[in-house]
Amino acid sequence: MRKAEVKRTTKETSIELALCLDGSARTKVKTGCGFLDHMLTLLSVHGRFDLMIRAKGDQRVDDHHLVEDTGLCLGQAFQEALETTEGINRYGTALVPMDESLARIVLDFSGRPLTVFYAEFSREKVGTFDTELVEEFFRAFSATGKATLHAEVLYGKNTHHQIEALFKALGRALREAVDQSGHYDGVPSSKGVIRGEMT
Secondary structure (H helix, E strand, O other): OOEEEEEEEOOOEEEEEEEEOOOOOOEEEEOOOHHHHHHHHHHHHHHOOEEEEEEEEOOOOOOHHHHHHHHHHHHHHHHHHOOOOOOOOOEEEEEEEEOOEEEEEEEEOOOOOEEEEEOOOOOOEEOOEEOOHHHHHHHHHHHHHOOEEEEEEEEOOOHHHHHHHHHHHHHHHHHHHHOOOOOOOOOOOOOOOOOOOOO
Protein backbone atom coordinates (compact mmCIF):
# COMPACT_ATOMS: atom_id res chain seq x y z
CA MET A 1 0.00 0.00 0.00
CA ARG A 2 1.42 3.36 -1.05
CA LYS A 3 0.85 5.69 1.89
CA ALA A 4 2.12 8.95 3.33
CA GLU A 5 1.52 11.13 6.36
CA VAL A 6 2.39 14.82 6.35
CA LYS A 7 2.32 17.37 9.14
CA ARG A 8 2.89 21.09 8.67
CA THR A 9 2.81 23.67 11.43
CA THR A 10 3.50 27.36 10.92
CA LYS A 11 2.35 30.58 12.55
CA GLU A 12 -0.42 30.61 9.94
CA THR A 13 -1.63 27.01 9.68
CA SER A 14 -1.60 23.61 11.33
CA ILE A 15 -2.23 20.65 9.03
CA GLU A 16 -2.23 16.87 9.46
CA LEU A 17 -2.78 14.80 6.33
CA ALA A 18 -2.82 11.06 5.61
CA LEU A 19 -3.04 9.67 2.07
CA CYS A 20 -3.32 6.16 0.65
CA LEU A 21 -3.03 5.92 -3.12
CA ASP A 22 -4.39 2.36 -3.15
CA GLY A 23 -7.50 3.06 -1.16
CA SER A 24 -11.24 2.96 -1.65
CA ALA A 25 -12.20 6.65 -1.37
CA ARG A 26 -12.49 6.68 2.41
CA THR A 27 -12.45 10.38 3.14
CA LYS A 28 -12.49 12.54 6.24
CA VAL A 29 -11.66 16.17 5.58
CA LYS A 30 -12.04 19.00 8.06
CA THR A 31 -10.26 22.25 7.24
CA GLY A 32 -12.64 24.85 8.62
CA CYS A 33 -13.50 25.90 5.08
CA GLY A 34 -16.63 24.09 3.94
CA PHE A 35 -16.11 24.65 0.23
CA LEU A 36 -12.51 23.38 0.39
CA ASP A 37 -13.71 20.31 2.31
CA HIS A 38 -16.24 19.64 -0.45
CA MET A 39 -13.65 19.97 -3.23
CA LEU A 40 -11.08 17.76 -1.50
CA THR A 41 -13.72 15.12 -0.85
CA LEU A 42 -14.58 15.13 -4.55
CA LEU A 43 -10.90 14.76 -5.45
CA SER A 44 -10.57 11.78 -3.11
CA VAL A 45 -13.74 10.06 -4.30
CA HIS A 46 -12.99 10.45 -8.01
CA GLY A 47 -9.35 9.48 -7.53
CA ARG A 48 -10.30 6.52 -5.30
CA PHE A 49 -7.76 7.67 -2.71
CA ASP A 50 -8.11 7.40 1.05
CA LEU A 51 -7.65 10.91 2.40
CA MET A 52 -7.70 12.30 5.90
CA ILE A 53 -7.08 16.00 6.56
CA ARG A 54 -7.32 17.97 9.78
CA ALA A 55 -6.39 21.59 9.29
CA LYS A 56 -6.64 24.95 10.98
CA GLY A 57 -5.66 28.30 9.56
CA ASP A 58 -5.68 32.00 10.26
CA GLN A 59 -9.13 32.44 8.75
CA ARG A 60 -9.59 35.66 10.66
CA VAL A 61 -7.41 37.00 7.80
CA ASP A 62 -8.87 34.92 4.96
CA ASP A 63 -8.60 31.37 3.58
CA HIS A 64 -5.44 31.98 1.55
CA HIS A 65 -2.85 30.39 3.83
CA LEU A 66 -5.12 27.47 4.66
CA VAL A 67 -5.81 26.65 1.01
CA GLU A 68 -2.23 27.11 -0.14
CA ASP A 69 -0.70 25.08 2.70
CA THR A 70 -3.24 22.29 2.22
CA GLY A 71 -2.19 22.12 -1.42
CA LEU A 72 1.47 22.00 -0.37
CA CYS A 73 0.78 19.13 2.05
CA LEU A 74 -1.24 17.14 -0.48
CA GLY A 75 1.45 17.47 -3.14
CA GLN A 76 4.11 16.41 -0.63
CA ALA A 77 2.01 13.40 0.34
CA PHE A 78 1.76 12.28 -3.27
CA GLN A 79 5.53 12.56 -3.68
CA GLU A 80 6.16 10.57 -0.51
CA ALA A 81 3.55 7.93 -1.34
CA LEU A 82 5.19 7.50 -4.74
CA GLU A 83 8.32 6.14 -3.11
CA THR A 84 9.24 4.76 -6.50
CA THR A 85 8.00 5.85 -9.90
CA GLU A 86 8.63 2.42 -11.37
CA GLY A 87 5.57 1.00 -13.06
CA ILE A 88 3.34 4.07 -12.82
CA ASN A 89 1.66 5.57 -15.86
CA ARG A 90 3.26 8.94 -14.98
CA TYR A 91 0.78 10.87 -17.14
CA GLY A 92 -2.88 11.47 -16.37
CA THR A 93 -5.64 13.17 -18.31
CA ALA A 94 -9.27 13.82 -17.46
CA LEU A 95 -12.09 15.72 -19.12
CA VAL A 96 -14.99 16.15 -16.72
CA PRO A 97 -18.39 17.82 -17.18
CA MET A 98 -20.38 19.27 -14.34
CA ASP A 99 -23.75 20.24 -15.78
CA GLU A 100 -23.05 23.16 -18.15
CA SER A 101 -19.32 23.36 -17.28
CA LEU A 102 -16.43 21.36 -18.70
CA ALA A 103 -12.93 21.12 -17.20
CA ARG A 104 -9.75 19.45 -18.35
CA ILE A 105 -6.70 18.35 -16.36
CA VAL A 106 -3.50 17.03 -17.91
CA LEU A 107 -0.61 16.19 -15.61
CA ASP A 108 2.81 14.58 -15.60
CA PHE A 109 4.73 13.41 -12.53
CA SER A 110 7.85 14.63 -14.27
CA GLY A 111 9.87 15.88 -11.32
CA ARG A 112 9.50 19.36 -12.83
CA PRO A 113 6.92 21.53 -11.01
CA LEU A 114 4.96 23.74 -13.39
CA THR A 115 1.36 24.93 -13.42
CA VAL A 116 -0.58 26.29 -16.38
CA PHE A 117 -4.01 27.46 -15.26
CA TYR A 118 -6.77 28.83 -17.49
CA ALA A 119 -10.11 29.58 -15.87
CA GLU A 120 -12.30 32.65 -15.89
CA PHE A 121 -14.77 32.57 -13.04
CA SER A 122 -17.79 34.85 -13.25
CA ARG A 123 -17.89 35.25 -9.45
CA GLU A 124 -15.14 36.29 -7.05
CA LYS A 125 -16.60 34.14 -4.28
CA VAL A 126 -18.51 30.91 -3.82
CA GLY A 127 -20.06 31.43 -0.42
CA THR A 128 -17.15 32.86 1.57
CA PHE A 129 -14.50 31.13 -0.56
CA ASP A 130 -12.36 33.35 -2.81
CA THR A 131 -12.32 31.75 -6.26
CA GLU A 132 -8.79 33.01 -6.98
CA LEU A 133 -7.61 30.48 -4.37
CA VAL A 134 -8.34 27.60 -6.73
CA GLU A 135 -5.28 28.50 -8.78
CA GLU A 136 -3.23 28.93 -5.58
CA PHE A 137 -4.16 25.39 -4.51
CA PHE A 138 -3.20 23.92 -7.88
CA ARG A 139 0.14 25.78 -7.93
CA ALA A 140 0.95 24.64 -4.40
CA PHE A 141 0.10 21.02 -5.21
CA SER A 142 2.29 21.11 -8.32
CA ALA A 143 5.22 22.64 -6.43
CA THR A 144 5.56 19.94 -3.78
CA GLY A 145 4.10 17.15 -5.91
CA LYS A 146 6.84 17.88 -8.47
CA ALA A 147 4.28 17.61 -11.24
CA THR A 148 3.64 19.46 -14.46
CA LEU A 149 -0.03 20.40 -14.21
CA HIS A 150 -2.28 21.93 -16.86
CA ALA A 151 -5.74 22.92 -15.62
CA GLU A 152 -8.41 24.49 -17.78
CA VAL A 153 -12.09 25.32 -17.62
CA LEU A 154 -13.17 25.03 -21.25
CA TYR A 155 -16.53 26.67 -20.65
CA GLY A 156 -19.31 27.09 -18.14
CA LYS A 157 -21.48 29.64 -16.39
CA ASN A 158 -21.89 28.47 -12.81
CA THR A 159 -18.70 29.11 -10.83
CA HIS A 160 -19.38 26.33 -8.34
CA HIS A 161 -19.80 23.88 -11.22
CA GLN A 162 -16.60 25.07 -12.92
CA ILE A 163 -14.50 24.57 -9.79
CA GLU A 164 -16.15 21.26 -8.98
CA ALA A 165 -15.35 19.98 -12.47
CA LEU A 166 -11.69 20.99 -11.98
CA PHE A 167 -11.32 19.08 -8.71
CA LYS A 168 -13.11 15.99 -10.03
CA ALA A 169 -10.87 16.06 -13.10
CA LEU A 170 -7.77 16.42 -10.91
CA GLY A 171 -8.78 13.36 -8.92
CA ARG A 172 -9.33 11.27 -12.04
CA ALA A 173 -6.12 12.43 -13.71
CA LEU A 174 -4.16 11.62 -10.56
CA ARG A 175 -5.68 8.15 -10.44
CA GLU A 176 -4.55 7.49 -14.01
CA ALA A 177 -1.06 8.89 -13.41
CA VAL A 178 -0.27 6.82 -10.30
CA ASP A 179 -1.86 3.62 -11.62
CA GLN A 180 0.39 0.56 -11.65
CA SER A 181 -1.59 -1.73 -13.87
CA GLY A 182 1.41 -3.24 -15.61
CA HIS A 183 1.66 -1.02 -18.67
CA TYR A 184 5.28 -0.13 -17.85
CA ASP A 185 8.28 -2.07 -16.60
CA GLY A 186 10.66 0.18 -14.73
CA VAL A 187 10.58 3.97 -14.81
CA PRO A 188 8.43 5.46 -17.61
CA SER A 189 11.20 7.63 -19.01
CA SER A 190 13.82 7.21 -21.73
CA LYS A 191 16.35 8.65 -19.23
CA GLY A 192 15.65 5.89 -16.75
CA VAL A 193 14.82 8.44 -14.04
CA ILE A 194 12.23 11.20 -13.77
CA ARG A 195 12.73 12.77 -10.33
CA GLY A 196 14.26 16.20 -10.70
CA GLU A 197 15.69 15.52 -14.15
CA MET A 198 15.54 18.37 -16.66
CA THR A 199 15.16 17.70 -20.36
